[in-house]
Amino acid sequence: xxxxxxxxxxxxxxxxxxxxxxxxxxxxxxxxxxxxxxxxxxxxxxxxxxxxxxxxxxxxxxxxxxxxxxxxxxxxxxxxxxxxxxxxxxxxxxxxxxxxxxxxxxxxxxxxxxxxxxxxxxxxxxxxxxxxxxxxxxxxxxxxxxxxxxxxxxxxxxxxxxxxxxxxxxxxxxxxxxxxxxxxxxxxxxxxxxxxxxxxxxxxxxxxxxxxxxxxxxxxxxxxxxxxxxxxxxxxxxxxxxxxxxxxxxxxxxxxxxxxxxxxxxxxxxxxxxxxxxxxxxxxxxxxxxxxxxxxxxxxxxxxxxxxxxxxxxxxxxxxxxxxxxxxxxxxxxxxxxxxxxxxxxxxxxxxxxxxxxxxx
Amino acid sequence: xxxxxxxxxxxxxxxxxxxxxxxxxxxxxxxxxxxxxxxxxxxxxxxxxxxxxxxxxxxxxxxxxxxxxxxxxxxxxxxxxxxxxxxxxxxxxxxxxxxxxxxxxxxxxxxxxxxxxxxxxxxxxxxxxxxxxxxxxxxxxxxxxxxxxxxxxxxxxxxxxxxxxxxxxxxxxxxxxxxxxxxxxxxxxxxxxxxxxxxxxxxxxxxxxxxxxxxxxxxxxxxxxxxxxxxxxxxxxxxxxxxxxxxxxxxxxxxxxxxxxxxxxxxxxxxxxxxxxxxxxxxxxxxxxxxxxxxxxxxxxxxxxxxxxxxxxxxxxxxxxxxxxxxxxxxxxxxxxxxxxxxxxxxxxxxxxxxxxxxxx
DNA sequence: CTGTTAGCGCCTTCAT
DNA sequence: ATGAAGGCGCTAACAG
Numbered sequence: 123x124x125x126x127x128x129x130x131x132x133x134x135x136x137x138x139x140x141x142x143x144x145x146x147x148x149x150x151x152x153x154x155x156x157x158x159x160x161x162x163x164x165x166x167x168x169x170x171x172x173x174x175x176x177x178x179x180x181x182x183x184x185x186x187x188x189x190x191x192x193x194x195x196x197x198x199x200x201x202x203x204x205x206x207x208x209x210x211x212x213x214x215x216x217x218x219x220x221x222x223x224x225x226x227x228x229x230x231x232x233x234x235x236x237x238x239x240x241x242x243x244x245x246x247x248x249x250x251x252x253x254x255x256x257x258x259x260x261x262x263x264x265x266x267x268x269x270x271x272x273x274x275x276x277x278x279x280x281x282x283x284x285x286x287x288x289x290x291x292x293x294x295x296x297x298x299x300x301x302x303x304x305x306x307x308x309x310x311x312x313x314x315x316x317x318x319x320x321x322x323x324x325x326x327x328x329x330x331x332x333x334x335x336x337x338x339x340x341x342x343x344x345x346x347x348x349x350x351x352x353x354x355x356x357x358x359x360x361x362x363x364x365x366x367x368x369x370x371x372x373x374x375x376x377x378x379x380x381x382x383x384x385x386x387x388x389x390x391x392x393x394x395x396x397x398x399x400x401x402x403x404x405x406x407x408x409x410x411x412x413x414x415x416x417x418x419x420x421x422x423x424x425x426x427x428x429x430x431x432x433x434x435x436x437x438x439x440x441x442x443x444x445x446x447x448x449x450x451x452x453x454x455x456x457x458x459x460x461x462x463x464x465x466x467x468x469x470x471x472x473x474x475x476x477x478x479x480x481x482x483x
Numbered sequence: 484x485x486x487x488x489x490x491x492x493x494x495x496x497x498x499x500x501x502x503x504x505x506x507x508x509x510x511x512x513x514x515x516x517x518x519x520x521x522x523x524x525x526x527x528x529x530x531x532x533x534x535x536x537x538x539x540x541x542x543x544x545x546x547x548x549x550x551x552x553x554x555x556x557x558x559x560x561x562x563x564x565x566x567x568x569x570x571x572x573x574x575x576x577x578x579x580x581x582x583x584x585x586x587x588x589x590x591x592x593x594x595x596x597x598x599x600x601x602x603x604x605x606x607x608x609x610x611x612x613x614x615x616x617x618x619x620x621x622x623x624x625x626x627x628x629x630x631x632x633x634x635x636x637x638x639x640x641x642x643x644x645x646x647x648x649x650x651x652x653x654x655x656x657x658x659x660x661x662x663x664x665x666x667x668x669x670x671x672x673x674x675x676x677x678x679x680x681x682x683x684x685x686x687x688x689x690x691x692x693x694x695x696x697x698x699x700x701x702x703x704x705x706x707x708x709x710x711x712x713x714x715x716x717x718x719x720x721x722x723x724x725x726x727x728x729x730x731x732x733x734x735x736x737x738x739x740x741x742x743x744x745x746x747x748x749x750x751x752x753x754x755x756x757x758x759x760x761x762x763x764x765x766x767x768x769x770x771x772x773x774x775x776x777x778x779x780x781x782x783x784x785x786x787x788x789x790x791x792x793x794x795x796x797x798x799x800x801x802x803x804x805x806x807x808x809x810x811x812x813x814x815x816x817x818x819x820x821x822x823x824x825x826x827x828x829x830x831x832x833x834x835x836x837x838x839x840x841x842x843x844x
Numbered sequence: 845c846t847g848t849t850a851g852c853g854c855c856t857t858c859a860t
Numbered sequence: 861a862t863g864a865a866g867g868c869g870c871t872a873a874c875a876g
Contacts, residue, residue, distance in 0.1 A: 145642070145643050145869095147868095147869055147870085148869065148870065149869080149870095157846075157847085158846065158847040158848075159847085159848085159869095159870085159871095160846070160847060160848070160849090160871085160872085161845085161846055161847075162870095163870065163871060163872085164845090164846085164871095166870095167871075167872095171845070171846090172845070172846085173845060173846090176845080176846080188639075188642040188643075189642075190614070190617050190618055190641075190642050190643075191618055191869085191870080192559070192618070192620055192868090192869050192870070193555075193615075193618035193619045193620065193870095194554075194555040194556070194558050194559045194564075194619065194620050194868090194869080194870090195555070195559050195852090195868070195869035195870040195871090196618075196869080196870055196871075197555050197852095197870095198553070198555045198556050198559055198852050198853065198854090198868095198869080198870075198871090199851080199852050199869075199870040199871040199872080200852085200870080200871055200872080201852070201871090203555075205615065205619070207598075213574065213580045213583065213584075213599075214577070214580055214782070216575070219574045219575055219601075222574065222601060223574075223601070223603060226601065226603070235600075235611070235612070235615055236600075237568075237598045237599070237600060237615075238574075238598065238599040238600065238601065239596075239597075239598060239599065240580075240583060240584070240587065240599065242584060242587070250596070251596070253551070254554075254566065254596055254598075256551050257551055257552055257553070257554035257557075258554045258555065258566070258619075259553055259554065259555050280551075281506070281549040281550075281551050282506055282551075364786055391786075394786055397788070398786075398788055401788060421575070421783075422782075422783035422786065422787075425725055425752075425755055425783065425787070426783075426786070426787050426788060427758070427759055427762060427787055427788040427789065428788065506853095508852095508853055508854085509853070509854065510853080510854095518862075518863085519862065519863040519864075520853095520854080520855095520863080520864090521855085521856080521862070521863060521864075521865095522861085522862055522863075523854095524854065524855060524856085525855095525861090525862085527854095528855075532861070532862095533861070533862085534861060534862090537861080537862085552853085552854080553852090553853050553854070554854095555852090555853080555854095556852070556853035556854040556855090556868090557853080557854055557855075558854095558868095559852090559853080559854075559855090559868050559869065559870090560853075560854045560855040560856080560867080560868050561854080561855055561856085561868085562855090562868070845876105846875100846876085847874100847875080847876075848873100848874085848875075848876095849872100849873090849874085849875100850871100850872090850873090850874105851870105851871095851872095852869105852870090852871085852872105853868105854867105854868090855866105855867095855868085856865100856866090856867095856868105857864105857865095857866090858863100858864090858865090858866105859862100859863085859864080859865105860861100860862080860863075860864095
């Protein structure tokens with residue numbers, strides 16, 4: 123940068139300048155701009171309470187010094203923070219990335235910003251980050267918790283910081299939460315198959331203690347029960363990843379049971395696993411012999427060579443709504459009752475059910 | 484939608500303090516434990532300087548009050564923070580998720596924690612989060628910058644906060660950085676094809692002003708030039724997504740030019756796009772007629788129905804190394820010189836080049 | 845409009 | 861081992 127000839131002698135003893143110059147503070151800015159500390163604060167927080175010329179001078183000093191306001195001090199003094207934290211169960215799952223983006227957008231519009239923490243499917247990390255955020259005194263926290271019975275409502279997640287849950291419904295309604303109607307998602311998936319004329323359907327997914335999986339199964343069950351002569355078989359897997367789908371696929375391919383003509387998978391990954399196995403198995407052409415619908419609208423579900431029909435959860439919307447709920451609480455505009463917002467999933471038909479009738483866009 | 488009859492009284496009763504009670508402070512804890520403020524601070528930060536019985540009393544009070552230490556005040560007073568921030572170009576890209584995880588693991592081992600910000604391929608957001616982190620006085624920042632000429636070295640990214648770059652090499656070596664050897668990656672990809680006997684190769688990718696793409700191309704060029712009679716054709720795309728791959732694929736499939744037998748794609752997405760088009764085109768069977776190798780080891784590259792051979796960047800390692808470099812700087816253990824750590828990419832052969840010879844583990 | 849002055853909650857010597 | 865006091869950088873009244 124420039125090397126303006128600063129006279130060291132002129133600088134008063136209070137300001138020491140070593141090789142590692144200390145961060146300039148508002149006091150330094152005030153001094154340079156020949157105004158008082160309060161004025162600097164005002165030009166930063168209440169620009170309209172400062173004359174134009176003064177503000178310009180202050181801003182100039184700020185730039186000259188490379189001053190960056192200390193947010194720790196700020197939120198300590200002001201008692202409020204402008205950032206909210208989001209703790210995500212698994213950044214590897216694009217749904218959570220979508221949720222974060224939705225929240226970020228909504229928050230940014232209201233002048234706040236979002237910091238993300240990744241639990242990486244680890245309950246300890248989740249709890250740790252919850253605490254980190256609370257210690258940092260963020261304005262509020264959005265939590266996309268691990269879906270397992272383990273986190274079943276520890277008395278309170280934070281002592282005071284507002285929290286809203288996303289993609290998980292609090293049993294006790296201690297928190298507001300936004301979820302999708304998993305049951306309806308399962309219903310829609312099965313319904314889609316039924317509408318296509320499929321009648322011998324299987325639901326592949328698990329483990330069943332995962333709330334979402336159970337709900338999706340219930341929904342599929344309900345749809346099948348509505349149709350005369352349709353049957354639903356349940357095939358439990360140990361997880362919702364591709365390998366589980368493959369295992370189930372091999373199992374189905376090997377079995378001599380009556381041929382199925384449709385399957386509802388509890389996740390896109392399972393669906394992809396199934397399809398990969400089916401494609402290598404005579405008599406299991408997808409979707410001719412057997413149609414497959416997944417769940418999640420994982421980004422790559424649409425990119426596999428047989429794009430997977432899927433039930434899409436409105437991730438960004440979920441994040442946006444959660445952010446709104448949280449801000450309501452932060453700003454005290456919240457209704458006294460905690461609310462649960464249920465967002466509708468939608469099915470996105472693709473080649474794995476429609477076949478050649480399907481065209482991308 | 485059950486309506487379990489929750490008694491509101493019980494809900495509010497779960498809280499030990501009233502709803503509007505202010506957060507307990509260390510002073511409150513001190514009072515309850517009948518010790519002085521300094522002692523509370525010590526039992527928190529220098530446990531060994533406090534008698535066992537006293538500490539127990541203090542800890543008890545903390546639990547009883549649900550006290551959560553104010554990190555803003557702490558880092559203000561102590562002048563040091565225990566959290567570092569990472570700004571990622573695109574959370575939608577699994578490489579960056581890996582980098583974050585690697586960094587997180589390394590940092591956690593050293594008692595620090597990681598907060599993530601997502602630039603979402605938006606330079607404004609990137610800059611904004613850089614500033615947010617600096618304002619929050621994080622101990623340091625890891626930046627995985629947008630790869631574009633635009634960010635070309637604005638004088639300084641932060642005024643004082645230590646920064647290390649990951650997945651991007653600083654021209655001016657103002658920052659330490661950790662990158663992979665893109666050129667070598669391109670070399671390895673082409674080499675892989677050549678080793679398989681392919682000779683008429685195309686490099687598909689772009690735009691060329693993306694540093695990484697350019698380097699990869701150079702590497703591929705070098706490998707091809709080493710082999711007598713091998714040719715390399717360059718096909719520029721407008722981006723590195725699936726659609727770009729498809730466009731290029733259609734272009735190749737339509738052209739009547741001499742048949743290619745191998746292609747190095749600048750990204751897995753391009754590779755997938757190519758493959759999807761090829762699979763629908765007679766005479767373009769993958770890998771029999773034409774072998775395809777991608778780049779990035781995107782999570783789903785291995786999950787497409789024709790698993791894509793790819794060049795893998797060691798994301799977690801990159802994050803871990805970056806975290807190490809950053810901590811060195813934070814703790815003053817850094818060498819005076821900024822360093823550049825170059826990590827080697829590796830090729831992961833899969834079905835798109837090996838064909839049936841390939842078996843998943 | 846601008847300057848002054850208390851703290852915000854905690855850490856850190858320095859005595860005791 | 862414990863207590864008392866000063867100050868970290870900033871905001872928010874309140875005075876001028």
